[in-house]
Amino acid sequence: MSANVCEMIAEQINTGILVLDLELTIVEWNRYLQVHANKHSNEVLGQSVFTVFPELPRRWFERKLASVIQLNTPNFCSWEQRHHLFELPHTRPISTDSHFMAQNCTFLPIEKQGKLTHICILIEDATDVCHYQSKLNSALEQLAKANKIDGLTQVFNRKHWEECLAKEFGRARRYQHELALIMFDLDRFKLLNDSYGHQCGDLVLIETANITKSLLRICDQFGRYGGEEFAVILPETDLDGALDVAERIRETLEHSVIKFQGEDIRFSTSVGVATLSADNQRYEDLISSADKALYDAKSTGRNKVCAARQELKLLVN
Amino acid sequence: MNQLILTADQQDCLQELINVAMGQASDQLARYLDTFVHLKVPSIEQVSSEHLSQSLHQEEQAVAVVSQGFFGYEGIRGEALLVYQPKDSDRLADLLGYEPDELSVEEQIIDLSSILTTTFLNVFASQIDNQMSYSAPRLLASSQSSISEHIEQQQFTWDAALKVKITYQVTDYSFNCDMILLIPSAAIINITTVIDRILEAF
Structure with a gap:
């Protein structure tokens, strides 16, 4: 895919894209994340990820990224274990009861010429799944009780x-x-x-x-x-x-x-x-x-x- | 249906690729986890879908199973199951370098599974000039009965699979778990193509 097309897709996709360097400074983010975090790029790019998103559990987050950097493997974080990492609003504020977007996050190592230089974090909205799963769970509980x-x-x-x-x-x-x-x-x-x-x-x-x-x-x-x-x-x-x-x-x-x-x-x-x-x-x-x-x-x-x-x-x- | 999909030569070659990958993965894991990680010589066998649940029943003591799909070029794909025994999970957070209150036991198990699976398969993929992608790991079941239930409920869409079992041992933490790689028959044919290419090159 041409760089131009990739850029266009990254700007339009319904997934948050956040790119950090190895010091965990934000070097890129896409439009989706920009509008959900409701911040300007010029106050975000070049800042530490912990400054822009102070809600992140710092020690845990650093250890998680350490596995990506050291092992050069992807890592994952599912809403089922951690409802969300980033405090972002979701697109169903009326019909669900959760305050923040439930997220599936993927951490990907980014290599340049065989050397790991960046980490890409993909943030997917799992609010719908989370909502229906909790409904299903309560129905199952009621059934088990009945x-x-x-x-x-x-x-x-x-x-x-x-x-x-x-x-x-x-x-x-x-x-x-x-x-x-x-x-x-x-x-x-x-x-x-x-x-x-x-x-x-x-x-x-x-x-x-x-x-x-x-x-x-x-x-x-x-x-x-x-x-x-x-x-x-x-x-x-x-x-x-x-x-x-x-x-x-x-x-x-x-x-x-x-x-x-x-x-x-x-x-x-x-x-x-x-x-x-x-x-x-x-x-x-x-x-x-x-x-x-x-x-x-x-x-x-x-x-x-x-x-x-x-x-x-x-x-x- | 006991006819072997792999010839003896192919099986030897696969075994050798896995051995080398195990060595490198164990080295990387030891550095990351800051402790020795032993990977025990795997067993490679072929299972039919109806015998899979039976063969997994042998892991009947298991308290947790985590599944993660993997897929690479040339149609190489499959599913990795990480099988944990009851006493394995005591000091996982410590092993992973987290504080125990930073993450739940479930998250610890999933995190470790992902690390073990992706580290091994990345090395394995590079052995065959391939590159793997992974789906997010999922906790299939976290209690004994539900694991067999889960397996039995599966409607398998394949009839034979290659089962590669590798045991991970972390003696300092008296921890071990099994990684079971299940490769459906369509993907095995793709693997044999790759293996044949390697064998020819020798």
Whole structure:
């Protein structure tokens, strides 16, 4: 390409071009950079790049250029790691929320007669890509969350809760830590639904989840196991500790009053508790122990806490 | 499809070109990083696209993979993958001459990858009277599961590739990583043309 054509293209291209000598003094720049930096060439050319662009992280920038100079190789800087190097406005000031142009920068060694004399920095506007990528990321995050959360009660759904249990179970067995499981079920929930309607039932489920959540530690993992059944994983917790928590949940829920269309709704729960024991080979064994304890609580009068039977045997002994 | 694209002579010649390039690259890197950089004798093998993910699975411990495309004259092009193992990244900023708070771990990995890839390939290109250009390096994945996922999701548009694996060791920083150069079959034919020219000149 003729020098004339190159010059014309450099002046019209939508990419910033900045040429530095080895002392990092600006020797050339193109129109794109000129209008975006909104400075006159005569106050820029011959100045140190750090004087004209004081926002540059100086030490980092010098080291980056040192690799280009010493190794005679190009180097790169992407908006994904560094949103921008140069504080330049972008061309979509209305529709994006970022203040400065997101940039992909390329640092190229420039040789004359086999000797490196200059560094050329190309600055490309990546604001669009950055904008759409962040939108995509937040959509993906929401999707990932939706995949884990029960739509009605906003606690973990069964699938995710079981994955958590599988992890905790594996960890507790490997390091011989304690692990407890609480499963509880609303008493006579069908009756509640039949008498007051499903909207009332839904409200009770939501409130049960909220109240229970407020009683748990941050490391406890709480999920909706199915219909009106909830489950809590208690890491590093022995049977006494778990029975304490279980009783607190049962008692608090028993004394809660939920207002539905002017009426006071009261309800109770039956609770089963199990802890990890040597003969639990799979996490499902722990669930079925807790489930059996829950069934014991139901069949012996409801509104009570029962521990898994093998635990009772231990207690008796 | 195990027929070799390269003859024994061609493979020897390529191996020799790579060895020389490794020597020079290691010298340049040592001067820039101010520490010894050993490049271990590469393996050159041919992989089919369906076996690529399998062959990369061997790098299953990898915590990060950075990809950078390269292209030169005479249709020589390919993709360089830099594969990092879990404990490799502790002192990268130090090795690169940055303060750890000046750049994220991701940026450190990308920066180092770019330096290793471009230094080696520049020297290699000059061996064959060529000149390389590079695309910006990209972090493909930064966790174990996502690397195999990433590779499996690729719809490869080629059926065979040359895989050149070079291990970089920086003993002072107890650091090492693998560079895997993947050259698609169309580009291999172009490389063999260049190799044949070199072989004829001997």
